[in-house]
Amino acid sequence: MTIKTISTTPFMDQKPGTSGLRKRVSVFMRRNYVENFVQSVFDSLEGYQGKTLVIGGDGRYFNDVAIQKAIKIASANGFGAVLVGQGGLLSTPGASHVIRRHHAFGGLVLSASHNPGGPDGDFGIKYNVGNGGPAPEKITEAIFARSTVIDRYLIADAPDVDLSRIGTHHSGGMVVEVIDPVDDYAELMETLFDFEKIRVMFASGFRMRFDAMHAITGPYATRILEEKLGAPKGTVMNGTPSPDFGGGHPDPNLVYAKDLYDLMMSADAPDFGAASDGDGDRNLIIGKGRFVTPSDSLAVLAANAPLAPGYATGIAGIARSMPTSAAADRVAEKLGIEMHETPTGWKFFGNLLDAGRVTICGEESAGTGSNHVREKDGLWAVLLWLNILASRQQSVDQIVREHWATYGRNYYTRHDYDEVDSAAANSLVEDLRNRLPEFVGQELAGRRVTYADDFTYHDPIDGSTSARQGIRIGFADGSRIVLRLSGTGTVGATLRLYLERYEPAHGRHDLETQAALQPLIDIAESIAAIQARTGRSAPSVIT
Numbered sequence: 001m002t003i004k005t006i007s008t009t010p011f012m013d014q015k016p017g018t019s020g021l022r023k024r025v026s027v028f029m030r031r032n033y034v035e036n037f038v039q040s041v042f043d044s045l046e047g048y049q050g051k052t053l054v055i056g057g058d059g060r061y062f063n064d065v066a067i068q069k070a071i072k073i074a075s076a077n078g079f080g081a082v083l084v085g086q087g088g089l090l091s092t093p094g095a096s097h098v099i100r101r102h103h104a105f106g107g108l109v110l111s112a113s114h115n116p117g118g119p120d121g122d123f124g125i126k127y128n129v130g131n132g133g134p135a136p137e138k139i140t141e142a143i144f145a146r147s148t149v150i151d152r153y154l155i156a157d158a159p160d161v162d163l164s165r166i167g168t169h170h171s172g173g174m175v176v177e178v179i180d181p182v183d184d185y186a187e188l189m190e191t192l193f194d195f196e197k198i199r200v201m202f203a204s205g206f207r208m209r210f211d212a213m214h215a216i217t218g219p220y221a222t223r224i225l226e227e228k229l230g231a232p233k234g235t236v237m238n239g240t241p242s243p244d245f246g247g248g249h250p251d252p253n254l255v256y257a258k259d260l261y262d263l264m265m266s267a268d269a270p271d272f273g274a275a276s277d278g279d280g281d282r283n284l285i286i287g288k289g290r291f292v293t294p295s296d297s298l299a300v301l302a303a304n305a306p307l308a309p310g311y312a313t314g315i316a317g318i319a320r321s322m323p324t325s326a327a328a329d330r331v332a333e334k335l336g337i338e339m340h341e342t343p344t345g346w347k348f349f350g351n352l353l354d355a356g357r358v359t360i361c362g363e364e365s366a367g368t369g370s371n372h373v374r375e376k377d378g379l380w381a382v383l384l385w386l387n388i389l390a391s392r393q394q395s396v397d398q399i400v401r402e403h404w405a406t407y408g409r410n411y412y413t414r415h416d417y418d419e420v421d422s423a424a425a426n427s428l429v430e431d432l433r434n435r436l437p438e439f440v441g442q443e444l445a446g447r448r449v450t451y452a453d454d455f456t457y458h459d460p461i462d463g464s465t466s467a468r469q470g471i472r473i474g475f476a477d478g479s480r481i482v483l484r485l486s487g488t489g490t491v492g493a494t495l496r497l498y499l500e501r502y503e504p505a506h507g508r509h510d511l512e513t514q515a516a517l518q519p520l521i522d523i524a525e526s527i528a529a530i531q532a533r534t535g536r537s538a539p540s541v542i543t
């Protein structure tokens with residue numbers, strides 16, 4: 001086999017964000033761009049010679065090209081084997097599980113998650129470590145540092161591998177094992193959930209819709225929901241992955257999954273509706289006439305997890321990202337278990353999960369997961385909900401209302417301002433950060449501020465510190481305003497404003513969400529002047 005050493009020049013002008021490198025497809029198509037990134041990853045790792053690397057992606061446009069490059073570069077750098085999903089496909093949680101199950105050294109996940117795909121859309125590459133989770137900041141910092149000085153990459157002079165054929169192939173001297181992308185994952189789900197109980201529920205007429213949004217969960221959901229659990233054919237909508245996600249935006253929110261939402265609010269709604277995103281790690285949960293906020297979903301799942309066989313002995317603790325509502329905190333308090341608040345991004349949960357300190361984690365952005373893998377997992381959340389519905393024999397609406405009556409309700413919303421001018425967004429955050437000390441102890445529209453800071457996380461396991469993770473303003477009544485800049489956007493800046501208000505167990509739980517939060521929305525505008533400074537009269541997306 002011939003290994004070619006190609007000289008190259010540094011390529012990164014900007015640090016990768018919340019989840020790896022995410023850019024326009026046109027940027028990834030630049031000469032040596034993929035090669036430079038993949039080589040920068042390998043140059044930042046040690047001890048992988050002869051070991052196994054997992055590679056898979058969500059099937060978006062350019063997946064097929066990038067994956068062949070990655071295989072040849074892995075071969076030239078001395079990996080012993082690559083495990084790759086048939087057709088180059090693996091969902092993000094699926095890849096996490098394959099890494100763990102096969103004791104791989106790590107993995108490359110090719111995806112830009114919920115960002116749109118196609119020639120004019122986005123692409124992305126993320127490196128995951130041996131525990132199956134996203135590389136911790138120490139490694140992502142090293143990859144970025146390497147990318148600014150890289151001067152060569154190694155690539156095997158070998159033909160492309162036929163990824164359509166399951167079985168053993170070779171790339172140069174390296175073995176390439178093409179595996180079924182769903183098998184391992186489906187098997188894992190059967191160990192966690194009561195499939196028999198869910199089967200009986202479907203057999204007795206329970207109906208659901210799962211919107212795969214033309215993305216990676218199509219094959220996973222079809223196999224598990226329709227083939228294994230006996231849900232009627234057609235339960236899975238938009239179930240065939242397409243390179244441009246059918247021209248859609250694979251983000252399961254109330255804007256892009258509007259058809260599902262409208263169906264679930266209509267008179268002939270099925271019992272349960274759910275959707276996932278481009279790479280299969282997010283979940284949207286909607287009951288008949290009842291949208292469940294991701295923050296509430298996390299709390300409900302944590303409170304009811306022991307109904308599923310995989311969690312029958314209880315959960316060790318819960319972690320949530322800082323902007324996620326404190327609904328789960330009430331559950332942890334009642335159960336007397338640990339509760340952790342981490343920065344945005346799944347990578348911050350890895351240490352807590354590895355140490356057995358927490359079992360269930362979640363983010364307000366429709367991400368929920370557990371210690372079964374080291375990524376958030378859309379279909380897992382759907383299956384846990386199904387298990388709970390089958391056990392409790394109640395509707396989603398009843399379960400959520402009972403939850404509020406027990407723990408109180410955390411009214412919650414997120415307002416996104418997309419593609420804002422970067423300079424305007426940065427100065428807005430900067431100015432607000434500088435003024436934070438003056439708010440503490442003050443009354444803002446009748447609410448007393450108890451703390452105001454830019455969140456700093458101290459990892460209790462490895463002692464590392466992550467600063468400037470988002471502005472938090474907390475009030476005496478449990479309300480919060482949070483503001484941060486997105487780390488996953490590819491054009492301009494995305495400003496996210498998160499608002500939360502706590503209503504105790506005996507309080508009013510039937511208010512309209514935006515109306516319930518209007519006083520806090522007004523306070524946020526008065527202190528941050530978001531609309532004035534961004535020139536936007538309204539958010540781009542309200543969740």
Ligand code: VG1
Nearest residue numbers: 018019113345346363365486487488
């Ligand atoms: C967003 C979400 C965050 C999530 C991240 C990756 O990040 O807010 O909670 O972890 O996307 O999700 P940001 O920095 O844009 O707010 V995914 O589905 O891309 O893997």
Ligand code: CO
Nearest residue numbers: 113114279281
């Ligand atoms: Co995703």
